[in-house]
Amino acid sequence: MEINKKLVRSIIFNIAETALILLSGLALNLDIRYIVMVMLVFMISRGFFGKVLHFKTWYRCLIWSLLILTSLFVILKIDLVISILFAIFSAFIMTGRSNINDIYLWNNHGEPSKYQDIIDFIKYNELNDKLIEFEKKIKSRDNLDYLIYKYRFKDGKTFGEMSELLDMDGPRIVERLERLAFAMRLYCGI
DSSP: OHHHHHHHHHHHHHHHHHHHHHHHHHHTTOOHHHHHHHHHHHHHHHHHTSSBOOOSSHHHHHHHHHHHHHHHHHHHTTOHHHHHHHHHHHHHHTBTTOOHHHHSSOOGGGSOOTTHHHHHHHHHOTTOHHHHHHHHHHHHHOHHHHHHHIIIIISOOOHHHHHHHHTOOHHHHHHHHHHHHHHHHHHHTO
């Protein structure tokens, strides 16, 4: 019964949100078919790029959707093709796969990581008893924590790569990684 209530609320919210977005396009005196075209390009592109970013509260979802699509409608007043290109770009940004470091040619791999002390410790102390014991404890306690530890500190994977491998969003990975780094520094005396 609770699932049906959530489903009904979700459907009502989505219909109301779509109506508000359509009204924002109509308020700009745009042709309905172009409004629908931009909305469809945005939605289809967003689904195509992979894991879609969702907000935990309905009002944030509504605000961001209205802002993004109204911005696309303002661009639509200038040119349809440019609006469609921006819709595709916006859809990519609104996925969990987008990463600001991937947009530009610059990469900060040359700068030291805030976990560099841990990375160096693991690199030069692979057979350290405390390190081996720490890894065993993590693995036996929580396999996900162990994978995050392994991917970041041993394999040197980026947060984007870890997010794809673990099917998690970046903030949750960072939160777990911070706990792991703190625990390891204390346990191994780094």
